[in-house]
Amino acid sequence: MAGFVEDEDELRSFRGECLCGGVRYVLHGTPRKLRLCHCHQCRSGTGAAFNVSVPVEEDAVSFEARDTIREFESSPGKFRAFCGTCGAAVYSRRTSRPGNLRLRGGLIRDLPRAEDLRHIFWKDRWPWIDTIDDAPKSPAEEPAA
Numbered sequence: 001m002a003g004f005v006e007d008e009d010e011l012r013s014f015r016g017e018c019l020c021g022g023v024r025y026v027l028h029g030t031p032r033k034l035r036l037c038h039c040h041q042c043r044s045g046t047g048a049a050f051n052v053s054v055p056v057e058e059d060a061v062s063f064e065a066r067d068t069i070r071e072f073e074s075s076p077g078k079f080r081a082f083c084g085t086c087g088a089a090v091y092s093r094r095t096s097r098p099g100n101l102r103l104r105g106g107l108i109r110d111l112p113r114a115e116d117l118r119h120i121f122w123k124d125r126w127p128w129i130d131t132i133d134d135a136p137k138s139p140a141e142e143p144a145a
């Protein structure tokens, strides 16, 4: 049965889209790995508490729209791509690892949890990040006071 599940995973595809729709892609296959990166660069580059990074092979991504993509070289050989219209972080890539992209998970609406899920740069996390599960949860916006 394991083989069956694997085949199903390979048949699945996921749509990614930035906030303005200027970047759109289809990711073919279920991501095997997710990395939650707590480094300061990822926070600054995404505006989020941590970056949900989805390492994939470039071949698995079919871009339907990508004209608005801009790239910023955040450290030598490391490029962070974002949408030049809405500012969404789209992926990062390293020249030392051609053919690999690290997609930014927030663009993928129904991103499933991968078996291989790991926090990285945990030492750089906001010290209170481990307590966020305890915070009250509003179904949508915060109720009016």
Ligand SMILES: [Zn+2]
Pocket (backbone or CB within 6 Å): 018, 019, 020, 021, 022, 023, 068, 083, 084, 085, 086, 087, 088
């Ligand atoms: Zn956009």
Ligand SMILES: [Zn+2]
Pocket (backbone or CB within 6 Å): 037, 038, 039, 040, 041, 042, 043, 051, 121
């Ligand atoms: Zn990072």
